[in-house]
Amino acid sequence: MSVAHDRVALIGSERKMSKGQSLIGSADSHEKLTVTVQVRRHPNAAAAPDLAELGRQRPSRRAPVDRKSVLAALGADPKDLDQVKQFAQQFKLKAEQADPAQRTIRLTGTVEQFNQAFGVQLKQYREGDRTFRSRQGSVHVPRHLQGVIERVSGLTNRPLAQPHHKLIPRSPSGVTAQQVAQLYDFPQGVDCSGQTIALIELGGGYSQQDLDTYFNNAGIPSPNVMSIGVDGASNSYGDPSGADGEVELDIEIAASIAQAATIAVYFAPNSEQGFIDAVLAAATSTQHPATCISISWGAPEDAGWTAAGRSGMDFACFVAAALGITVLAASGDNGSNDGVYDGMAHCDFPSSDPYVLACGGTSLQLDNKGMLRNEVVWNNGNGWATGGGISNEFLILPWQTADEVPLQVDTGQQGRGVPDVAGNADPMRSPYEVVVDGAWMSVGGTSAVAPLYAGLFAVIAASSGTMPGFIGPYLYQLASQPNLYFDVDSGSNAVQPAPGYSAGKGWDACSGIGRINGNLLLQQI
Template sequence: MFLSLAVAGGLAATPAVASADSRADIPQSHPSWASPTAKVADAASSSTVDFRVYLNLRDQSGAEAAAQAVSDPQSRTYRQYLTPDQVRDRFAPSDQTVSAVRNWLTSSGFRIGQVPANRAYVEAKGSTDQVQRAFAVTLGKYAVKGQTLRAADKNLSVPASLAGAVLGVVGVDQATNLFKPNHTDGADTPAAKQDKAAGPATAPPSTGFRNSGPCSAYYGEKVDSTDPAYQGKQLPYAPCGYTPAQLRSAYGLDQAAKLGADGKGTTIAIVDAFASPTIYADASEYAKRNDPAHPLTKAQFSQHIFPANPDQEPPDQCDASGWYGEETLDVEAAHGLAPGADILYVGGADCQDLSLDTALNYVVAGHKADIISNSYGDTGEDIPADEVKAFNQISVQAALEGIGVYFSSGDNGDEVARLGEPSADFSASAPWVTAVGGTSLAVGKDGKRQFETGWETGKSTLTDGAYDPAFPGTFNGGAGGGTSRLFEQPFYQKGIVPDALSTKNQTGGAKGRVVPDISAVADPNTGFLVGQTQTFPDGAYYDQYRIGGTSLASPVFAGVMAVADNLDHVHHGFINPALYQLTSHTSAIKDVQHVDGAVQRVDFANGVDASEGLLTSARVLDYPNLTIHTTKGYDDVTGLGAPDGLAFLLLV
């Protein structure tokens, strides 16, 4: 963890320390997980390493102050956003700085790649041996969270003359391989993964999954009257998957549509890894079947795909087809909530180094979109400082340009089950993004919201006529949340987030950034119907199933904000200051509180048909046995709450 990096509002560019041989360490560039006891092998000396040397802004504190000013409703320069050219001219590294870094990399034998328009980094490529000599480290392979990832044995270093120029280096270690999509179908059987021997160019569609019946068209439509009662109650069957029209109605977007606002004039960028070869066909077929009045036209949809690198060493882990499902969910949910918005999909290059920061920077450097939805994250915050600082710099520029950056808060609840201690997830915990938490949503026959509570699921499986374990079951996934150990409390949370939350995981009276900021539907047991080409026993073809996760909540809320842009005739940019100042004490945000409830869920044992039997379980809503809880007011499961129709769209 990087407590020494925490500053109010974000991360400071920590000065490097020059050593006696005229080199300077890049502080905390060695991942904490790359310990001697975790090392399993040396890195192959001839393997190719692609990396990016990120450069310091000329005025980091000035950039953050300007980003706050254009985002703060109390500022005289509120919404006076900068263009990408203005950001570059005021804050970007100089041409001389770029040249100095390029020259050093070239002299070290590296091939130079891209320098983006905002001069955020210099891209380079070379062998393991070249990297070890240039940065004065030894590269090895380390076991971490079920993966084997490359990392250095100590902090990277650069010539002392470049100490003031270099912010960090991303790609020498493979920490971004720890980022995973935050979606889940909530099935009793683990999701099938792509064959790890298959590269992204040959990845087949993901293994097929279908809902089993019975399930409900809306919440409470069907009640299980044949199985034993759970806690003395016959439970309603889980919804089959909400349609776009149901979610637009539940969140009041149908009212905005009557006023002519459906997201038109706003571009939503979806950032993920890889690229589904069937994405447009799937998304257009989905709209045709489930929302025929709102087709996804070719004019609305575009893609920018970073090509896979043929020089990369074979990946240790690869789940391209899993990312295909993430992309499909994100595109269909964003279009479903804001059918008039344009959708830009930006796909990172590969799973060896997901290059998600490169994809994000592409959108920001050229202001390719007004809203960016990101549905992935780390398990916790154990990401090297290089990646954290680089990401922070990109998100600050997004705020300067009036681009709203949304991140799902995670699907592992408080992370205690995985990490042994509570933790928020990065990148949602970063101060310059909007962290979107998750809810369980009951949409009635009339399309209205019956109730909404925090998404934390307890599962009790029905076996031989009895539920095991008894209420509230075992934790089966839920919205991420909690207090960051990386980031201090940002300006917009002061005086609003309770001290009882902001002081968690802190020492000496410090206060931390608390996640999430806002929330939307995520529970796969009250989830979204999605359509995707999948691989079934009888072939690969399009089919539909219910899905959830905060991967759903992020594009849903991005769609809400696109409609708000359209209705209010303004791009809202970094929305957190307005969320906390303008809506935290009004009816514009629905305060999400605990609701006692559960649904009955029936799944195919094999995921596709009844040939191997059915699995029945009770799914408890808002499972109580975590360190994060849904409460009255701001809480660390749902944040401020959920958007509440026109009142939210007009006030925010």
């Protein structure tokens, strides 16, 4: 029987039409597209690193990472990629960019060719004022490639993620990233010229003029910013979607903290394919090896993602962690419902991934001299509040305790608790001052917290000569250290109509273990 007629459904690939979407008709059969196919780990590879055990160790006492052996242990068998290439050629698909380290190969062809190759019917859909290409049901693969192919991303180009920030006109209550760093006792005056912070951006762009204006005002030399395109994306400054605010916020905050660090900005299409490919590219780059990867974009873990897509992102984050890169992600800006107004609580992804340090939001209460009086959970009461909650997709982490992590408020299930740490994110009471599209603006959101702590970890790496790496388990282990964390124990992230979570002593689903004292953490590295 031919491959074309002997296919099986790819586990985890099923898609359904969501509420608010409507079918327009068939996709243009001649439209060209490129998809990413991910294959399994080499069947005969050495055991994968035990990150749960590694993460508990003090970073300075960990063995140096051998990138070659890690990538060999996590990578693909080139023969599996060759099998995919042979399959693609049967349908006249062009196969290229096979990458054993990323376990991926890219296929290019027409809609009609992909319909035939993967047993799908690509359609055009409308959602609000946007149209996109997608499908329903499962992707199908040849039976002999069952278990070999794990993910096919790119058949759908529906925008997936949202940037987690809120821009407002410049506010008199604004603070600078440098002020926040001083309030949080981050190490000062550290030369980070040997460090690289990778930023994942799914739209928008930056201008050198904006950056020069911001850093000249701050009295800091403008950073070395590298623009790296993934899947055909590029620096698209002036994007009408408003994503410039996210890009320039990320650069300005990260580079204000980690002065002289290289900022590598990975631009990718806003899709499941683009998002995963960008994180994999940042994780495996040898030209710009990253100290940290900061992600300020996300989507509800149960909306838009396929199970195979979540697994693909989990693999990308695992690769980064295994290579000694700290991955940080914003936990969301719509409180407990994560922007899904169905009356239930939702977690944002990829912040809920086990290999990511999830960053929640707080609000600073300053006195008239700018000194920090108190810090509470960020919740403006108008739908804008820190994300956080209990994952429906990932089990409770071994370094989290069931005594502190509550059950999911809707399902009563146990799961990974989000966030891990928190920092200033309030766009109304303590917004960051930034330059966006030529104007000074104020901005908040958990998207500010991920680059803030990415900057701290780059500073710690430069100061100690040690990569913090996969640091989540170790941070939880240090929870009893006096003054290392400020326990943000007041407030809630409830956003109607969803039930929410309240802050309290110890870990909570609003602020995690709390806000980090930078100098005290450096002493523990």
